[in-house]
Amino acid sequence: xxxxxxxxxxxxxxxxxxxxxxxxxxxxxxxxxxxxxxxxxxxxxxxxxxxxxxxxxxxxxxxxxxxxxxxxxxxxxxxxxxxxxxxxxxxxxxxxxxxxxxxxxxxxxxxxxxxxxxxxxxxxxxxxxxxxxxxxxxxxxxxxxxxxxxxxxxxxxxxxxxxxxxxxxxxxxxxxxxxxxxxxxxxxxxxxxxxxxxxxxxxxxxxxxxxxxxxxxxxxxxxxxxxxxxxxxxxxxxxxxxxxxxxxxxxxxxxxxxxxxxxxxxxxxxxxxxxxxxxxxxxxxxxxxxxxx
Numbered sequence: 001x002x003x004x005x006x007x008x009x010x011x012x013x014x015x016x017x018x019x020x021x022x023x024x025x026x027x028x029x030x031x032x033x034x035x036x037x038x039x040x041x042x043x044x045x046x047x048x049x050x051x052x053x054x055x056x057x058x059x060x061x062x063x064x065x066x067x068x069x070x071x072x073x074x075x076x077x078x079x080x081x082x083x084x085x086x087x088x089x090x091x092x093x094x095x096x097x098x099x100x101x102x103x104x105x106x107x108x109x110x111x112x113x114x115x116x117x118x119x120x121x122x123x124x125x126x127x128x129x130x131x132x133x134x135x136x137x138x139x140x141x142x143x144x145x146x147x148x149x150x151x152x153x154x155x156x157x158x159x160x161x162x163x164x165x166x167x168x169x170x171x172x173x174x175x176x177x178x179x180x181x182x183x184x185x186x187x188x189x190x191x192x193x194x195x196x197x198x199x200x201x202x203x204x205x206x207x208x209x210x211x212x213x214x215x216x217x218x219x220x221x222x223x224x225x226x227x228x229x230x231x232x233x234x235x236x237x238x239x240x241x242x243x244x245x246x247x248x249x250x251x252x253x254x255x256x257x258x259x260x261x262x263x264x265x266x267x268x269x270x271x272x273x274x275x276x277x278x279x280x281x282x283x284x285x286x287x288x289x290x291x292x293x
Contacts, residue, residue, distance in 0.1 A: 021198025048186035053164025102250035129161030
């Protein structure tokens with residue numbers, strides 16, 4: 001009973017905040033999702049990433065090991081997802097990126113924070129930052145159907161991770177008044193992302209539900225098993241192991257739908273995948289947390 005209550009205490013704030021966004025839209029209230037998303041992804045979340053890394057009290061060696069494990073995990077998931085889609089004769093351009101890159105920002109960061117506190121958030125930020133690099137290079141290249149992508153050099157999250165890691169490595173700190181300002185802005189990131197997640201899901205119209213349903217189940221099992229094996233292979237234990245598994249097992253990110261819409265992929269199919277995967281995570285993530293705690 002205590003374990004159930006602990007898990008509920010962790011996941012309830014996450015899904016309640018997302019639910020607020022969902023209900024807000026269903027009641028007919030306006031929500032400028034493009035503005036809020038841009039505010040969160042270009043200001044609030046980069047501040048959260050930079051601040052968390054700069055002030056991290058975790059051993060630097062553990063962060064490096066977690067980074068390598070994350071890269072290996074995403075590489076292994078990419079290969080497994082490619083094989084799965086090839087065998088299933090499904091479109092790689094539509095489904096590969098959503099299968100590989102989960103919602104490590106909107107969902108992963110809050111869950112890690114509520115489950116494991118500040119240390120968990122620091123680890124989750126590392127995985128999130130590592131994911132951002134292939135997601136906004138390889139991921140965009142996939143959805144766009146090839147061609148060069150210079151998006152990575154324009155992503156504030158990536159630069160926040162680079163400078164945060166540099167400050168952590170060198171032991172540098174910004175002046176206190178700047179640190180306080182960055183912290184304050186960064187604290188808005190998690191609630192903004194969660195409410196926006198609920199708004200985005202409320203506005204999506206699920207299509208091709210059967211394909212989305214079995215792919216959602218496959219993504220959860222595939223990513224969890226690979227993350228588990230990679231964590232053991234790199235000797236991760238405790239919170240860093242749990243965060244790696246939790247982050248890699250997150251459902252499809254809403255940004256997958258936005259990219260599919262932008263680059264004229266099958267956005268309806270991706271929308272269905274986002275919705276079904278997110279709904280599935282309401283059940284799968286609490287079970288996973290119960291195992292990891």
